[in-house]
Amino acid sequence: MxxxxxxxxxxxxxxxxxxxxxxxxISLAAFTxxxxxxxxxxxxxxxxxxxxxLRFFLRSTGVWQSTLNSVLVAAxxxxxxxxxxxxxxxxxxxxxxxxxDSLQLAIxxxxxxxxxxxxxxxxxxxxxxxxxxxxxxxxIVHTALAIPFVTVIVTSVFVGISYxxxxxALTLGSSRLQAFLRVTLPMALPGLAAAGIxxxxxxxxxxxxxxxxxxxxxxxxxxIVDSVIGAGAPLHFRFAGGFFMIVxxxxxxxxxxxxxxxxxxxxxx
Amino acid sequence: xxxxEADLISERLRPRPNWTPYVLVxxxxxxxxxxxxxxxxxxIWLGVTDARTGALTGAHFRxxxxxxxxxxxxxxTLLITALAVPLQVMLGLAIALLVNTRFRGHSAFLYLTALxxxxxxxxxxxxWLSIFTERGYLNTALQRLGLVEIPVIFxxxxxxxxxxxxxxxxxxxxxxxIVMVILLAGLQLIPKDYAETASVFGAGRWxxxxxxxxxxxxxxxxxxxxxxxxxxxxxxxxxxxxxGRQIPVLAGEAYFWYSLYRSPNVxxxxxxxxxxxxxxxxWLYLRFLRGEEGRA
Numbered sequence: 001m002x003x004x005x006x007x008x009x010x011x012x013x014x015x016x017x018x019x020x021x022x023x024x025x026i027s028l029a030a031f032t033x034x035x036x037x038x039x040x041x042x043x044x045x046x047x048x049x050x051x052x053x054l055r056f057f058l059r060s061t062g063v064w065q066s067t068l069n070s071v072l073v074a075a076x077x078x079x080x081x082x083x084x085x086x087x088x089x090x091x092x093x094x095x096x097x098x099x100x101d102s103l104q105l106a107i108x109x110x111x112x113x114x115x116x117x118x119x120x121x122x123x124x125x126x127x128x129x130x131x132x133x134x135x136x137x138x139x140i141v142h143t144a145l146a147i148p149f150v151t152v153i154v155t156s157v158f159v160g161i162s163y164x165x166x167x168x169a170l171t172l173g174s175s176r177l178q179a180f181l182r183v184t185l186p187m188a189l190p191g192l193a194a195a196g197i198x199x200x201x202x203x204x205x206x207x208x209x210x211x212x213x214x215x216x217x218x219x220x221x222x223x224i225v226d227s228v229i230g231a232g233a234p235l236h237f238r239f240a241g242g243f244f245m246i247v248x249x250x251x252x253x254x255x256x257x258x259x260x261x262x263x264x265x266x267x268x269x
Numbered sequence: 270x271x272x273x274e275a276d277l278i279s280e281r282l283r284p285r286p287n288w289t290p291y292v293l294v295x296x297x298x299x300x301x302x303x304x305x306x307x308x309x310x311x312x313i314w315l316g317v318t319d320a321r322t323g324a325l326t327g328a329h330f331r332x333x334x335x336x337x338x339x340x341x342x343x344x345x346t347l348l349i350t351a352l353a354v355p356l357q358v359m360l361g362l363a364i365a366l367l368v369n370t371r372f373r374g375h376s377a378f379l380y381l382t383a384l385x386x387x388x389x390x391x392x393x394x395x396x397w398l399s400i401f402t403e404r405g406y407l408n409t410a411l412q413r414l415g416l417v418e419i420p421v422i423f424x425x426x427x428x429x430x431x432x433x434x435x436x437x438x439x440x441x442x443x444x445x446x447i448v449m450v451i452l453l454a455g456l457q458l459i460p461k462d463y464a465e466t467a468s469v470f471g472a473g474r475w476x477x478x479x480x481x482x483x484x485x486x487x488x489x490x491x492x493x494x495x496x497x498x499x500x501x502x503x504x505x506x507x508x509x510x511x512x513g514r515q516i517p518v519l520a521g522e523a524y525f526w527y528s529l530y531r532s533p534n535v536x537x538x539x540x541x542x543x544x545x546x547x548x549x550x551x552w553l554y555l556r557f558l559r560g561e562e563g564r565a
Binding site: 005008009012015016018019020022023025026029037038039040041042043044084085088091092094095097103107110111113114115116117118119120121122123124125140141143144147151206207208211212221224225228235238239241242245250253254257260261 | 301315379389391406408502503505509519523537
């Protein structure tokens, strides 16, 4: 029994180091003075730390603007995805109707849809629709990618809230809408917030569509890809950029940790 | 997903068709129709028609397949998928099983190992670049241990295998988390007493895992395999940050044809190819894994 426990702890420790070490190293690199990054032999622990590397990244052309663009795109995506998919999630949780199962399957199938396949034809269409190189255009594609997740989590949130409470409100004379707004919605808010936050991460991290669909109005990942491929950005720029990109994502994943299993834990049958 | 029981009762009392759910799902259907079905059709259309005349042509696919990068792109995409996905599934399963033993500290372990879900392929590529680059952490560590004098160049054209290894490692590091979460959700659906019953009948831990847990976990394994394989076909930023175009992949080629050569048509041909790959692999998985189920 103790041997088994030793095995469990040992394996967990090894895996924890495997996951955590690269995160620690990129954080270290982001605060290491530039000249030490290029030294040889290079010390493992830099002894002195600096904000200069991050400051250099943030002051580089376009970084602030593209960060702002990323946030705006993510906000637009959250708004669009909820406006479109939340009603469907509610319907899937509360009603049994014809075509419900096939709808659920269709939504699940889109989860696996390559952003790669969508972006290029949409870029051509967006030029015609005057959405090319706009934040709204990028947000639309991100919405398409986010809808399956939002639907799934909204469904599970409302399944978890007893319908009887809503019915009780109905018998007490409130309308269906009132019952929803006054009784169900307040209870659903934490789960819905988690879905919104996950949508933010999805949009903040998306690289391919943002790169294809923009030219001047880059989002942060698109700007970084561009500077890596096109301009050959220096290493310290890349490290600071990598660190800067993961910080919000890590905080957010920590915030929504309770919902992680719901987001991905639905199977295809 | 279960529907509240109360709802089923109330529905029986209300025989006329209720239009509310259809109205509620309409926006989603309309949006997905416009931004999934339309681009798919458009991708195929762009891939097979002439940009100016609109006449059917095989020229774009011919240009794509005549390109120097075409066969390496297919080979590397399949190779990376074949190497990374099984590793992700094995490691993901190991982590999920570890979490499921509910040892002390298992929730901290779960959140830590789930963190890479929030990390983009681009950021993951940059993180591992800081390790594998010429004066990166790996070389520094090797030098400290006295194993090397001058830095080893891991990411170079002369050693495509090493570059490939770096890409596979990065992918395993980043994407195992998704597999783990899918499998853990599946594991938690399996009642505890199944394994207990097996042990009452004399099955060891491994036997219970092999003959009870894994067969019940098949739907989740299937989902994890499909999702990971399809996402592996879209591999882009990890490769670009670690290997540039020296390791060509399908999505990367679509990007280069679109952005560098300004040919949406050839880029669309690549998109269609990725679509075909994704479709056929899904079909294969569903067919293959269902066949197994029929036998059991």
